[in-house]
Amino acid sequence: MSDEQHAYDDQEPALSFAAFVLSLAHTAAVHFGDIPDPVSGQTGRSNLPAAQQMIDILSLLEQKTRGNLSPEERQLLDQILYELRLRWVDAAGKGQASQPEEKSRIIIP
Secondary structure (H helix, E strand, C coil): CCHHHHHHHHHCCCCCHHHHHHHHHHHHHHHHCCCCCCCCCCCCCCCHHHHHHHHHHHHHHHHHHCCCCCHHHHHHHHHHHHHHHHHHHHHHHHCCCCCHHHCCCCCCC
8 A cells, every 4th residue: 555545544534424424414504504515615595405305315314224323323313313303394484584693503513
């Protein structure tokens, strides 16, 4: 293995189920307009269909991994889904015209 490959391997964080779930939740938070887009650095308007798609992906992941997760992984996934679903109901109830400071925010640990 080359020195470049070793340097690359040392820089990459370990991939885990929790990191994957948090990545999907972070993407949902971007779609809700709760946090800045990592590419542009700007907080955009909410995109509820895209946020709903991320919730659906996490829900599918929950269904397909049922019985195969550690208690900590299960708790993390359940908590994230719960918070995202509440956030979606809040956003859908207020409509997309609400100001960012008026809506609740998703907190990604």
